[in-house]
Amino acid sequence: AINGKCFDWLLISRRSCFRAGVRYYVRGIDSEGHAANFVETEQIVHYKGSKASFVQTRGSIPFFWSQRPNLKYKPKPQISKSVNHMDGFQRHFDSQIISYGKQMIVNLVNQKGSEKPLEQTFSKMVNSMGNGMVRYVAFDFHKECSRMRWDRLQILMDQLADQQDE
Numbered sequence: 001a002i003n004g005k006c007f008d009w010l011l012i013s014r015r016s017c018f019r020a021g022v023r024y025y026v027r028g029i030d031s032e033g034h035a036a037n038f039v040e041t042e043q044i045v046h047y048k049g050s051k052a053s054f055v056q057t058r059g060s061i062p063f064f065w066s067q068r069p070n071l072k073y074k075p076k077p078q079i080s081k082s083v084n085h086m087d088g089f090q091r092h093f094d095s096q097i098i099s100y101g102k103q104m105i106v107n108l109v110n111q112k113g114s115e116k117p118l119e120q121t122f123s124k125m126v127n128s129m130g131n132g133m134v135r136y137v138a139f140d141f142h143k144e145c146s147r148m149r150w151d152r153l154q155i156l157m158d159q160l161a162d163q164q165d166e
Contacts, residue, residue, distance in 0.1 A: 040057045112140075
């Protein structure tokens with residue numbers, strides 16, 4: 001109950017059975033476009049007979065890459081050079097659009113250092129796909145919110161406001 005108004009709030013997460021694995025060992029996508037460690041989270045609010053739902057998905061960046069564990073704290077990501085990334089990438093987003101409709105990609109990886117090539121490749125692939133149902137926003141979470149400056153998430157929220165209203 002908030003301000004004397006009672007409602008039901010449900011939070012449901014569903015993990016995909018495709019490409020499940022532990023961090024660093026399973027990254028990227030397979031040839032069918034299944035992203036590693038994909039999770040769908042649905043938030044449902046029920047109030048006086050009305051229901052509203054919001055679905056968010058998360059998963060590994062959907063192209064072919066790996067990050068093999070070694071003695072370093074954070075192993076360097078390796079983007080595969082010997083495959084056509086666009087086939088699996090296209091399959092991934094075709095499936096996403098069929099299941100969920102219009103897509104808003106929010107990429108939170110570092111935009112410098114070892115993760116920079118991941119961000120650049122992801123951005124380039126979304127642009128070359130040229131699908132009006134898919135929008136891409138990169139937000140360097142670690143840079144913007146370092147030292148517990150959580151208020152800086154408002155920058156991201158402002159970038160997403162119009163699409164969220166849709």
